[in-house]
Amino acid sequence: MSIDRFGYQQQLRRELRIRDLIAYGLVFMVVIAPFGIFGSVFQASGGMVxxxxxxxxxxxxxxxxxxxxxxxxxxxxxxxxxxxxxxxxPAVGFLTGWAILLDYVCIPLLLSLVAGAAMNSIVTSVPVWAWVIIFVLVNTVTNVLGIKTTKLLNWLFLAAELVILVIFLIFGLKAIADGKGHGFSLDPFYNGSTSFTWTLVLSGVSIGMLSYLGFDALGLLAEDAADGARTIRRAMYLSLIVVAALFVAQTYVAALLVPDPDGLIANGDPSGSAFYDAAEVAGGAWLAKLTALATALAWGIANNMVAQVATSRLLMAMSRDGQLPKFLSRVSLTRSVPTNAILTTAAISLGIGLWMASRDDGITLMSAMVNFGAMIAFIVLHVCVMWEWFKNGRQGSPLSNLIVPVLGAVVLIAVIWNGNLLAQTVGLIWLAVGAVVLVVLLATGRKPTLPEVPGDDEPLTSPRTVENV
Known part of the structure; x- marks a missing residue:
């Protein structure tokens, strides 16, 4: 379906095929994402990571x-x-966009913070704030060069992450077979020594969900996909299935190698080294350093790079609809990328990232903001599917248009309810600010609008234009 039907001009190049989109999803979710938050999920879930x-x-x-x-x-x-x-x-769309902005705008700076902390643990002479600057600049230059450059680097980083993950799994499984760790068991799925409750499991999910954020960003690349919606849908499913299998495999092996699981549950993982400690048991200090370095580069460059791409597309979309400043919708004629949106994302990441780098709770605060924004947006997504189904006379399968959305929304509400109090507080404040902005827009005669979608027999609307640079 052409986007002319929705009142827009096709300005982005449809460069991305199914394999490229799957790579985007895997890189954005980071196939080794549990390396960096393993200890936190382990503690929150009572070892059932x-x-x-x-x-x-x-x-x-x-x-x-x-x-x-x-x-x-x-x-x-x-x-x-x-x-x-x-x-x-349109007003609901604005508030939803505002909620998901909390997710997308904060993701690049969260990634830079986590990567900067990881690199600082390896190269202690370079402070975290300096690493934040380096990661933001590298990713900004890469994305301004165009989607082809980003696509190539995606494949290179994905290959490197998979190689390191395979190395860890091989050494980890061999170590367990040789009697190291705690032996093969189902404790990472059901820990008999812990009082099992769904509240406990959902507490772990509320943190681990951060690893899955990114598959949804494929929806923001609908105008970059060579085959449009069909390609996006397939890429979402395939990337999720693949990454879920990899997450479960690596956390299962690491959980069986943790030196002191009871101590980790009781005291948490303030240094963020739980996974690297397990890697050291598996293969020695070299494997611990390798996994730490991989985490820094995966979060700081690979994931950060595609996060900036997705965030810039969201800013561009809201801008061309008149719900954000117009300059954010300008697309480079030579590179076919929303240059101003990319530079704005970089400026926000740099400014807030440097501030958060000076705070002891910076990473915790950013993680809370990202998760809350994403969960709210996902719940609204499920409501949209049901709303459309009833509005259109219940056309289509009730399974995909009613049953699945209800189940999805219930699970997400449960995750938010059992999540971190800080996430709930910051998220509600952000939504309140969005509501105030919406009221101001309405009071000043700038009611949010979207191009009308004509019926099958109606003429197309004139494409909504955006500025080129």
Whole structure:
């Protein structure tokens, strides 16, 4: 379906095929993402870290189903923001876009912070704030060069991450077979020594869910995909299935190698070294350093690079609809990328990132903001699917248009309810600010609007133009 139907001009190059989009999803989710947050998930889930990732995968697959329904109907950049605005009302779309901005704008700076902390642990002479500057500049230059450059680097980073993951799994499984660690067991799925409750598991899911964030960003690349909505839907499912299997495998092996699991549950992982400690048991100090370095580069460059791409597309989509400053919708004629949106994302990451680098709770605060924004947006996504189904006379399968969205929304609400109090507080404040902005827009006669979508027999609307640079 052409985006001319929605009142837009096709300005981005449709360069990305199914394999490229799967690579984007895998890199954005980071196939070795559990390396950096393993200890936190282990503690929150009472040692049942693998089960937490299984439950998280189930919730995200339900969410991917709803994304598939909506991206087929509205194959334009903007993702949940555009779906809510068209399925329910433009004002709801604005608030949803505002909520997901909390996720996307904070992700690049969170990634730079985590990577900077990891690199500082390896090269102690370079402070965290300096690493933040380096990571932001590298990714900004790469993305301004165009989507082809980003696509090539995606494949290189993905290959490197997979090689390191395979090395860890081989050494880890061999170490367990040789009698190291705690031997093969199902404790990472069901820990008999812990009082099992779903509240405990969902607490782990609320943290581990951070690893899955990124598959949804594929929806923001609908105007970059060579085959549009069909390619996006397939890429979402395939990337989620692959990454879930990898997450469960690596956390299962690491959980069986943790030197002091009871101490980790009781005291947490303040240094963030739990996974690297398990890697050291598996292969020695060299493997611990290798996994730490891989985490820094994966979070700081590979994931950060695609996060900046997705964030810039969201800013561009809201800008061309008049809901953010117009300059954010300008697209480079030579590179075919939203240059101003990319530079704005970089400026925010640099400014807030340097501030957060000076705080002891910077990473915790950023993680809380990212998770809350994403969960709220996903819940609205499920509501959009159900709303459209009832609005259109219940056309289509009740399984994908009612049952799956209800299940998905219930799981996500449970995750938020059992999540971190800081996430709930910061998220509600952010939503309140968004509501105030919406009231100001309405009071000043700038009511949020979206181009009308004509019926099958109606003429197309004039494409909504954006500025080129």
């Amino acid at each position: 693998a089960l937490a990732y299984v439950v998280g995968a189930a919730a995200m697959i339900l969410t991917a189903s709803s994304y598939g329904v909506m991206v087929k109907k509205y194959p334009v950049a903007g993702s949940v923001y555009g779906y809510a605005g068209r399925a329910i009302a």
